[in-house]
Amino acid sequence: MSQRRRSKGDKIDGWIVIDKEPGISSAKVVAAVRAITHAAKAGHGGTLDPIATGVLPIAMGEATKTVAYALDADKSYRFTVRWGEQRDTDDSEGQVVASSEKRPERSAIETLLPAFTGSFEQRPPAFSALKVDGERAYALARSGAPPDLPPRPVTVHRFELKEAGADTAVFEVDCAKGTYVRALARDLGARLGCFGYVEALRRTRVGRFGEDQAISLERLRALWHRGQPCEHLYPVETVLDDIPALAVTGPQAERLAGGQAIRVLDTDDGLFRAMARGRLVALAEVQGGDVRPVRVFNLR
Secondary structure (H helix, E strand, C coil): CCCCCCCCCECCCEEEEEEECCCCCHHHHHHHHHHHHCECCEEECCCCCCCCEEEEEEEEHHHHHHHHHHHCCCEEEEEEEEECEEECCCECCCCEEEECCCCCCHHHHHHHHHHHCEEEEECCCCCCCCEECCEEHHHHHHCCCCCCCCCEEEEEEEEEEEEECCCEEEEEEEECCCCCHHHHHHHHHHHHCCCEEEEEEEEEEECCEEHHHCECHHHHHHHHHCCCCHHHCECHHHHHCCCCEEECCHHHHHHHHCCCCEECCCCCCEEEEEEECCEEEEEEEEECCEEEEEEECCCC
């Protein structure tokens, strides 16, 4: 066959933060970013439901090796809860399974918020990506056999009521990995005796990435077409800022890049960002002066 081999794409390393629109999946956003940039490799740093909007970090090239750190980062949301109905998905896309004429007073809502702040047990929504015996929970739920998922520990750092109307309320929340906003709405409505579901959801922060850094796909397309993407392409190590840096020499960097250990003096044990002249070389584990590469980065 004389068919030409397709190009694997361009080597682009770093993070692009997309302001996701409603109605599109996170996977489709990744595909759109790859199509716009012609990047060889890309992935997202934390799924957003199709109905949700807001901050969706996209890892490009070597940044895909740091996605786990974006997934582990704290996140912030602004969301609207509609009272009076319980839905099987705990959001506006689901079917109504219970209803109530009762509506909560603002004071009643505010009184309950401390119970949903700090560390506590939360039961994930049946329509979630968690796996049950190898199957996604949402797939089981769609087939008519929603799983009874066990509660698990979550942490909410801040939960504030921003607006309260007759049928809806707007909240802001800062939370740790694994916290479901839909479950917060469901459980708050249950405790208030009126039911509730998420009508609108916007993620405003993922770790170091906030709304001020996010751009639309259309904006990215226009910038890339004009050759002006650099100010919106953030360094690979942006999501590693909480990990201390370890300065290494050129020869030491070459050894780490080759998967070999080096020796350092007067350095505590732990995980470090090995940096050579401001360039990320590797994530390395230090123990007793021995520095062993855990993840090596091929950056220019």
